[in-house]
Amino acid sequence: MAVPAYASPLERTWHYTYLVICGLIFFFLIAPIIVIIPLSFNAEPYFTFTEKMLSFDPSGYSMRWYDMLLTFGMQEPQAERGWSWWMDVWHHATWIDVAKNSIIIGFFSTILATVLGTLAALGLSRPEMPFRRAVMAVLISPMIVPIIITATGLFFFYSKTGLAHTYPGIIMAHATLGIPFVIITVTATLVGFDHSLSRAAANLGADPRTTFFKIVMPLILPGVVSGALFAFVTSFDEVVVVLFVAGYDQQTIPRQMWNGIREQISPAILAVATILVFVSIALLTTVELLRRRSEKLRGMSPG
Amino acid sequence: MSDATMEPTELRTADGLPLKKALAKSQARAKRRAFLLVAPLFLFVLITFVVPIGQMLLQSVYNDSFSKNAPALGQWFSEHPLGTPIDESAYAALAADLKEMKANRTQGEAGTRINYDVAGTRSLFTSTARKADKLEPPYKEAILDINEGWSDPNLWRAMRSASHPYTIDFYLAALDMTRDKDDNIVSVDETRSIYGTLFMRTAILSLVITVLCMILAFPIAHLLASLPLAKSNLLMIFVLLPFWTSLLVRTTSWMVLLQQQGVLNDIMVWLGIVSDNGRLEMMYNKTGTIVAMTHILLPFMVLPLYSVMRTIPVSYVRAARSLGATSWTAFRRIYLPQTLPGIGAGALLVFILSVGYYITPALVGGADGQLISNMIAFHMQKSLNWSLAAALASLLLGGVIILYWLYDRLVGIDNMKLG
Numbered sequence: 001m002a003v004p005a006y007a008s009p010l011e012r013t014w015h016y017t018y019l020v021i022c023g024l025i026f027f028f029l030i031a032p033i034i035v036i037i038p039l040s041f042n043a044e045p046y047f048t049f050t051e052k053m054l055s056f057d058p059s060g061y062s063m064r065w066y067d068m069l070l071t072f073g074m075q076e077p078q079a080e081r082g083w084s085w086w087m088d089v090w091h092h093a094t095w096i097d098v099a100k101n102s103i104i105i106g107f108f109s110t111i112l113a114t115v116l117g118t119l120a121a122l123g124l125s126r127p128e129m130p131f132r133r134a135v136m137a138v139l140i141s142p143m144i145v146p147i148i149i150t151a152t153g154l155f156f157f158y159s160k161t162g163l164a165h166t167y168p169g170i171i172m173a174h175a176t177l178g179i180p181f182v183i184i185t186v187t188a189t190l191v192g193f194d195h196s197l198s199r200a201a202a203n204l205g206a207d208p209r210t211t212f213f214k215i216v217m218p219l220i221l222p223g224v225v226s227g228a229l230f231a232f233v234t235s236f237d238e239v240v241v242v243l244f245v246a247g248y249d250q251q252t253i254p255r256q257m258w259n260g261i262r263e264q265i266s267p268a269i270l271a272v273a274t275i276l277v278f279v280s281i282a283l284l285t286t287v288e289l290l291r292r293r294s295e296k297l298r299g300m301s302p303g
Numbered sequence: 304m305s306d307a308t309m310e311p312t313e314l315r316t317a318d319g320l321p322l323k324k325a326l327a328k329s330q331a332r333a334k335r336r337a338f339l340l341v342a343p344l345f346l347f348v349l350i351t352f353v354v355p356i357g358q359m360l361l362q363s364v365y366n367d368s369f370s371k372n373a374p375a376l377g378q379w380f381s382e383h384p385l386g387t388p389i390d391e392s393a394y395a396a397l398a399a400d401l402k403e404m405k406a407n408r409t410q411g412e413a414g415t416r417i418n419y420d421v422a423g424t425r426s427l428f429t430s431t432a433r434k435a436d437k438l439e440p441p442y443k444e445a446i447l448d449i450n451e452g453w454s455d456p457n458l459w460r461a462m463r464s465a466s467h468p469y470t471i472d473f474y475l476a477a478l479d480m481t482r483d484k485d486d487n488i489v490s491v492d493e494t495r496s497i498y499g500t501l502f503m504r505t506a507i508l509s510l511v512i513t514v515l516c517m518i519l520a521f522p523i524a525h526l527l528a529s530l531p532l533a534k535s536n537l538l539m540i541f542v543l544l545p546f547w548t549s550l551l552v553r554t555t556s557w558m559v560l561l562q563q564q565g566v567l568n569d570i571m572v573w574l575g576i577v578s579d580n581g582r583l584e585m586m587y588n589k590t591g592t593i594v595a596m597t598h599i600l601l602p603f604m605v606l607p608l609y610s611v612m613r614t615i616p617v618s619y620v621r622a623a624r625s626l627g628a629t630s631w632t633a634f635r636r637i638y639l640p641q642t643l644p645g646i647g648a649g650a651l652l653v654f655i656l657s658v659g660y661y662i663t664p665a666l667v668g669g670a671d672g673q674l675i676s677n678m679i680a681f682h683m684q685k686s687l688n689w690s691l692a693a694a695l696a697s698l699l700l701g702g703v704i705i706l707y708w709l710y711d712r713l714v715g716i717d718n719m720k721l722g
Binding site: 007011014018019021022025026028029030032033035036039046047048049112116117119120122123124126128129130133135136137138139140141142144145146147148149150152153154155156157158160172173175176179233236237239240244254257258261262265269270273276277280281283284287288 | 545
């Protein structure tokens with residue numbers, strides 16, 4: 001937006017000040033995330049830029065913290081780096097172990113949340129749905145209710161039902177937390193859905209199943225996938241429920257980070273954080289592409 | 304003609320059903336179908352979310368760790384109303400229970416329950432139960448011989464109220480109240496009232512964070528909304544990337560920035576704003592909590608504001624200007640009122656999310672940046688007073704539900720948008 005021709009000098013000054021303020025706020029948003037990336041290559045165990053780093057001296061940078069992510073928890077970290085060393089990493093390294101857990105729990109809870117959430121969103125977007133508002137309020141509430149309350153409730157419930165310290169327990173809890181996101185994104189896609197398309201399919205002789213998989217599904221797929229990504233991130237990022245109901249075997253990446261931050265914070269945490277930042281950049285890009293595709297499919301403004 | 308004499312008949316479908324009935328039938332079928340689609344998820348959420356929260360609510364009013372271990376005292380209390388002098392029969396019941404507790408090794412559990420109410424009484428149970436086998440009548444003397452503390456009327460009052468598993472005592476404790484020896488509800492003295500202060504602090508900090516988010520979100524949302532779509536989508540990355548980045552990552556980076564030997568302090572020393580010895584303490588206090596949480600919750604304010612501002616036609620402000628309004632008046636009287644729905648939606652969302660925050664205050668808050676969630680976690684994990692944790696959580700839940708209801712009324716949950 002440009003300054004209009006009739007603007008007074010005062011308004012011009014204000015306009016540029018305003019742009020500077022906006023720039024500063026954007027800086028506030030992004031700088032904390034960017035700053036940890038170079039710091040994770042610090043050769044020293046400090047959390048600030050050393051002299052050498054500032055003068056771009058290569059010896060001020062190192063990969064030692066990334067290396068530590070592999071060696072931490074290994075049985076023989078000093079051994080020669082061959083096949084058996086990597087097998088040791090795969091089986092014993094703590095961070096690899098928690099990453100596996102995070103992916104397993106994230107994957108299954110995403111599947112659960114996406115399937116159930118998409119079905120429910122299809123039902124909720126029908127005008128005939130009884131008690132629509134109330135049901136929707138209940139289904140969205142896991143996102144609103146403070147996570148500490150959910151975790152407290154789950155702790156009591158799981159310790160009575162034997163689900164505590166099990167994978168299914170955590171997967172179910174994470175699915176519940178991801179469901180609101182699936183419902184919100186899929187219902188948003190369904191708002192612009194042209195129902196005459198499915199009627200046309202039925203008219204041309206397709207049974208409801210064919211109509212769903214051939215007509216409805218391709219159109220709402222971008223919404224479903226971005227809902228699934230939201231659900232995955234929710235699980236991937238969740239720590240409070242894991243803190244309360246997970247056992248030693250179900251530790252996840254955020255849980256291990258939590259340990260690391262509370263006990264002895266080392267730049268290894270920043271290395272994990274950097275990797276996670278790149279994961280979120282990848283996810284954000286995917287969601288953005290999906291959103292554009294969805295808009296194109298629905299004939300809205302080309303993004 | 305015969306047609307003219309025919310009775311006016313109902314409209315019927317091809318199958319011969321009255322049209323009204325057929326319509327009702329098909330509507331019922333559509334209703335059922337919609338319901339069946341939602342049912343599996345509804346059941347799932349009921350089991351993994353609603354039932355656990357119900358359990359928590361139950362835990363906040365139900366605690367049987369004393370009543371199930373002290374049946375004789377329970378019997379005595381039910382037979383003798385409040386105000387009965389604590390005589391030999393009461394002590395006999397106590398002795399019987401202490402013997403049983405020793406046999407089952409439950410004196411610690413029962414004592415802990417009473418200890419919640421009257422501090423320092425857990426050791427009374429454990430030490431007396433150790434010698435319980437040697438107790439002989441007259442029990443009153445024998446027990447008082449072991450420990451004089453048993454004569455405390457407040458202790459007997461506490462045991463009386465704990466002899467019912469159902470109790471509101473934990474809510475009283477969560478509201479900084481207690482009962483005196485005559486069973487009247489009174490506030491605890493100022494120095495021991497921690498929860499009220501904590502609830503207040505949570506509300507105030509959340510309010511501060513909400514206002515800060517409002518102030519920071521407004522300019523950038525306005526900029527994003529007034530730029531052409533291609534450019535604003537690009538700038539939107541600055542808002543969405545933090546939104547997609549792990550909470551722990553963002554908290555960690557704030558720890559790195561705010562530390563005394565951290566980046567921000569280094570920059571300030573380098574610029575000469577503070578001396579090397581005068582490095583600011585920006586973490587492990589309220590400042591840390593406020594700064595980090597504002598950063599984390601800012602996208603939740605920008606997104607609803609942006610989506611409302613996008614829909615405001617530019618021509619309104621231009622019209623105001625052409626009618627002679629100054630740019631300030633046009634902004635204040637024309638633009639600002641139209642953004643109110645967005646401000647309301649964002650502010651409510653940020654406030655709701657911040658009252659229940661746990662991770663960030665726990666990591667960067669130190670002692671005086673803790674919120675009510677941290678106290679709940681403390682009672683769950685450290686002090687193991689689960690009923691008090693549940694009572695605090697229920698109070699917080701009540702507050703959040705009111706705000707959620709307000710959000711639904713004012714904004715509508717259907718209008719919640721992500722990204």
